[in-house]
Amino acid sequence: MSIYRARVKEFEDALKEDEIQLKYLHELCFNGIPDGYSFRSLCWKILLGYLGHKRLTWEETLSRKRSLYRQFIEDLVIPPGIAATNGENGCLNDHPLSEGPESAWNTFFNDNEFLLQIDKDVRRLCPDISFFQQPTEFPCDIVANSKGERRLHQRVVPSILSSANVERKGLGVTKQINLITKRSFESYSAMEEGQEAHWEIVQRILFLYAKLNPGQGYVQGMNEIVGPIYYVMASDPDIETRKHAEADSFFCFTALMSEIRDFFIKTLDDTEGGIKFVMTKLSNMVKQKDPEVFERLRHQELHPQYYSFRWLTLLLSQEFPLPDVVRIWDSVFSDEHRFDFLIRICCAMILIQRDLILENDFASNVKLLQNYPPIDINIVLSHAVSLK
Structure with a gap:
């Protein structure tokens, strides 16, 4: 049995249980949900809390x-x-x-x-x-x-x-x-x-x-x-899933927004759930993982809001092609702490470009980070996992 077919079998078995084992499902989805089946639409509904863990x-x-x-x-x-x-x-x-x-x-x-x-x-x-x-x-x-x-x-x-x-x-x-x-x-x-x-x-x-x-x-x-x-x-x-895509998308979107709505409310920017707080966590992670890159960005006064505001607020939806965004969200929605992994992905994106960042001037680094170059998304995700 191929690795892909084995993955499909794992999802089939997990989703046919009368009571879905959420921890196991999160682990499966974190590594990517197989394309070509109805797994992703169903799993996202469960991961976002639209559907409960009991099939009945x-x-x-x-x-x-x-x-x-x-x-x-x-x-x-x-x-x-x-x-x-x-x-x-x-x-x-x-x-x-x-x-x-x-x-x-x-x-x-x-x-x-x-x-x-x-x-x-x-x-x-x-x-x-x-x-x-x-x-x-x-x-x-x-x-x-x-x-x-x-x-x-x-x-x-x-x-x-x-x-x-x-x-x-x-x-x-x-x-x-x-x-x-x-x-x-x-x-x-x-x-x-x-x-x-x-x-x-x-x-x-x-x-x-x-x-x-x-x-x-x-x-x-x-x-x-x-x-x-x-x-x-x-x-x-x-x-049948396509027929009701509009209603299901609305409730999944509403559930997701309930978790990230603080990102979209200016008065909450400085709170623990606000975007400034999250950007600070990203900056601290870069400082911890690669002090040289951190100092280079700090010296150039290339503040996180110049690039990571959009990354974090829009869950990287504008930085990569849509199929890659979908793959990223498989992992982000499955993360036990939800958006901690999103921060690690953003940190990985910076560290992967460390050689260019250390070499570039301010203008070139702004362009690099605001228009992230094409890359195999699996490289980014693997690097993000290694940062844990």
């Missing part, structure tokens, strides 16, 4: 959560005018120009402010692959039945864009949308009526997350977190 609970959990997600769409995505024509309460006497706090139309227009940024971000998600531009097999039937009024991208009129600021609640750079009269996308186009591209589904997931988490809302970079999760669910070999 899975069917009920999935049915309940998927039904709940559908209700979220009905309640939170539909424009007030559509709801009113459908005879729902609370909208018949509401006026689009109303500015009252209880006005559904006022909420609708306020929602469009952050939807504008979501729309911009998801249209350029993972541009190195065509997946997110392709149509899904399972466009939302709620969207199709309303003749498109509920397709979120249609709220953001492509030809007109007023000025707006996106508040930085945790991500490093605040971006401002400038006042322009014509919006031209060098990015993905929406599908014709009756179809949906995968990026349109990611847009709806992020919109609903922002609506259901008003204290946090949408922050740039969240699209890079949900993208790989949705990719795994929507490209699963099992048709």
